Amino acid sequence: MPETQPPVEIPEGMEVVATRPRALTDVPFTYCPGCTHGTIHRLIAEVIDELGLDDRTVAIAPVGCAVWIYEFYALDAIQVPHGRAPAVGTGIKRASPDTMVFTYQGDGDLAGIGLAEVTHAAARGENLTCFFINNAVYGMTQGQMAPTTLPGQKTTTSPRGRDIARDGHPIRVCELLSTLDGATYVERVMVTDPKAIRHAKRAIRRAFEVQMEGRGFSLVEFLSICPTWWGKKPDEAVEWLRENMMPYYPLGVFKSAGQAGGEQAA
Amino acid sequence: MSAEPKAILMKGNEAAAEGAIAGGCRYFFGYPITPQNEIPHYMAEHMPQVGGVYLQAESEVAAINMVFGAASTGARVMTSSSGPGIALMQEGLSYMIGARVPCLVVNVCRGGPGLGNIGTSQSDYWMATRGGGHGDGRCITFAPATVQEQYDLCYESFDVAERYRHPVMILSEAALGQMMEPVFVRPRGEAPKDEKPWALGGRRGGRNRRVINSLYAQPDDLARENRVLAELYEQVTREQVRWSEKGDDDPEVLIVAFGIPARCSETAMERAAASGVRTRLVRPISLFPFPHEPIRRWAKVAPHTLVVEGSIGQMVDDVRMAVGDQSKVSLLPVLGGLLTTPEEIAHEIQRVYEEGGRAP
Numbered sequence: 001m002p003e004t005q006p007p008v009e010i011p012e013g014m015e016v017v018a019t020r021p022r023a024l025t026d027v028p029f030t031y032c033p034g035c036t037h038g039t040i041h042r043l044i045a046e047v048i049d050e051l052g053l054d055d056r057t058v059a060i061a062p063v064g065c066a067v068w069i070y071e072f073y074a075l076d077a078i079q080v081p082h083g084r085a086p087a088v089g090t091g092i093k094r095a096s097p098d099t100m101v102f103t104y105q106g107d108g109d110l111a112g113i114g115l116a117e118v119t120h121a122a123a124r125g126e127n128l129t130c131f132f133i134n135n136a137v138y139g140m141t142q143g144q145m146a147p148t149t150l151p152g153q154k155t156t157t158s159p160r161g162r163d164i165a166r167d168g169h170p171i172r173v174c175e176l177l178s179t180l181d182g183a184t185y186v187e188r189v190m191v192t193d194p195k196a197i198r199h200a201k202r203a204i205r206r207a208f209e210v211q212m213e214g215r216g217f218s219l220v221e222f223l224s225i226c227p228t229w230w231g232k233k234p235d236e237a238v239e240w241l242r243e244n245m246m247p248y249y250p251l252g253v254f255k256s257a258g259q260a261g262g263e264q265a266a
Numbered sequence: 267m268s269a270e271p272k273a274i275l276m277k278g279n280e281a282a283a284e285g286a287i288a289g290g291c292r293y294f295f296g297y298p299i300t301p302q303n304e305i306p307h308y309m310a311e312h313m314p315q316v317g318g319v320y321l322q323a324e325s326e327v328a329a330i331n332m333v334f335g336a337a338s339t340g341a342r343v344m345t346s347s348s349g350p351g352i353a354l355m356q357e358g359l360s361y362m363i364g365a366r367v368p369c370l371v372v373n374v375c376r377g378g379p380g381l382g383n384i385g386t387s388q389s390d391y392w393m394a395t396r397g398g399g400h401g402d403g404r405c406i407t408f409a410p411a412t413v414q415e416q417y418d419l420c421y422e423s424f425d426v427a428e429r430y431r432h433p434v435m436i437l438s439e440a441a442l443g444q445m446m447e448p449v450f451v452r453p454r455g456e457a458p459k460d461e462k463p464w465a466l467g468g469r470r471g472g473r474n475r476r477v478i479n480s481l482y483a484q485p486d487d488l489a490r491e492n493r494v495l496a497e498l499y500e501q502v503t504r505e506q507v508r509w510s511e512k513g514d515d516d517p518e519v520l521i522v523a524f525g526i527p528a529r530c531s532e533t534a535m536e537r538a539a540a541s542g543v544r545t546r547l548v549r550p551i552s553l554f555p556f557p558h559e560p561i562r563r564w565a566k567v568a569p570h571t572l573v574v575e576g577s578i579g580q581m582v583d584d585v586r587m588a589v590g591d592q593s594k595v596s597l598l599p600v601l602g603g604l605l606t607t608p609e610e611i612a613h614e615i616q617r618v619y620e621e622g623g624r625a626p
Contacts, residue, residue: 090335
């Protein structure tokens with residue numbers, strides 16, 4: 001079924017200045033109020049439009065809140081087991097190298113159950129792009145502690161706060177993957193203000209360009225909010241992200257063109 | 267390769283790999299485990315020769331998901347492993363069954379549970395025939411008994427898998443993977459070029475988008491898909507039940523065995539005949555769908571049914587379902603990673619014969 005935009009009559013004297021990206025369908029997003037998935041979805045779609053990739057891209061849907069991206073993107077798509085998207089992407093790229101492949105994975109999916117798959121895809125220099133949504137909590141399954149839950153952060157499975165002595169430490173995915181020679185481009189961004197959003201879009205574009213040029217593994221991590229399971233209003237959640245997540249998960253380019261380093265975001 | 271058929275002495279594992287390549291397989295993803303290692307060794311050497319890809323995965327979990335990805339592009343793809351690794355692949359298999367993506371998985375079975383041992387075994391019968399992971403799916407499963415049949419089934423499996431858009435499993439066994447026999451090989455073929463209307467690769471030429479998915483959040487949708495699968499399995503049962511049989515037309519003991527125990531049973535049948543017991547062997551080749559009908563037919567004749575299998579008793583459940591109360595079912599389990607002997611089977615034939623069959 002082609003998901004076309006509904007025809008809109010443009011009144012005389014008016015012009016279209018913004019549309020939904022072609023790479024998105026008209027299916028409404030399923031996310032909670034304030035969730036940043038929608039912003040990230042749109043940015044990825046805009047970049048796909050601008051690079052003209054919609055006729056050769058396969059989206060890989062995770063298990064988690066974003067499982068329905070195969071409904072949202074007007075692209076070929078495959079829904080895969082929890083955490084296994086980089087392995088599935090590996091299979092697609094090996095069998096069809098000129099297909100563009102991106103995974104879209106949450107922190108439970110990528111940093112928990114799927115840490116082996118993303119790590120080895122990066123180590124192999126697999127020519128695909130991972131978008132990693134880090135909101136420090138399992139969203140779809142009702143707010144449990146994630147591999148990226150901060151020390152002291154309350155979740156439904158750390159009701160008195162994450163106890164480092166019992167639960168161990170959060171995982172910094174960008175820092176971890178940037179140690180691998182196979183990782184070409186690794187950056188952490190956020191999408192909670194217009195400037196950050198513009199920067200995040202540039203990171204998405206850069207990641208796709210690395211893949212288009214056949215230069216290997218790229219990953220963009222998005223610090224994200226989950227107002228529902230953080231128990232905060234969206235604006236409070238943004239504030240909490242700035243005060244708590246950003247110090248633990250600094251923004252910046254952790255790996256670029258084979259160069260390890262800590263180039264910080266502007 | 268010459269078009270003239272010629273026999274080559276091959277190890278069972280090599281025959282599985284060559285059969286798959288000849289059947290058009292061009293992508294192999296796997297992880298080392300004994301006793302199947304000759305398959306990835308062979309693929310690593312030969313896949314580049316045919317323009318294919320061999321890739322060693324970081325785990326069996328990753329391997330089956332690489333298979334999932336590559337197969338979703340419409341390519342002919344396989345993996346191989348043994349019990350513990352096949353267990354790790356159950357998740358990916360379930361997704362491929364739910365999403366209707368074809369592939370070949372070869373299980374060169376070793377003993378279990380747990381790490382068990384690397385000896386020969388058929389104790390993954392349940393995992394194969396009841397498996398394909400969680401949920402309301404099955405796994406089309408074939409079991410070879412000779413190196414030639416291992417080659418032939420791997421060769422043919424991609425046609426079967428694509429016909430039903432469903433994974434196919436070959437349940438082999440350590441002894442069959444490790445032994446050498448002459449094999450008539452075919453020329454290495456290419457996969458058919460016909461367009462697969464479900465295969466992914468981007469909306470080339472502006473075609474409509476395609477989605478490969480096993481998520482049906484609405485109850486009606488999942489129920490519909492479950493029924494579609496059930497109808498598929500009915501079709502598979504109509505079209506793919508395979509077995510071989512031999513022996514007396516008026517048997518006193520029906521033997522049911524697959525794989526290597528079936529071959530041991532053939533020799534035992536000669537000994538039983540020498541001591542005056544008439545026997546018939548039904549050897550299932552398809553384990554799912556299971557050949558209930560020929561077993562039922564011969565069980566009406568034979569008062570005794572003897573199951574010989576390399577487990578504590580798994581296929582015997584299916585045999586009992588086929589036989590009902592028509593024939594008295596006994597089991598000779600072959601355990602510990604060892605082969606049974608014709609003497610042992612002949613002794614058991616004699617024992618069940620003398621013990622008395624079904625109640626009159």
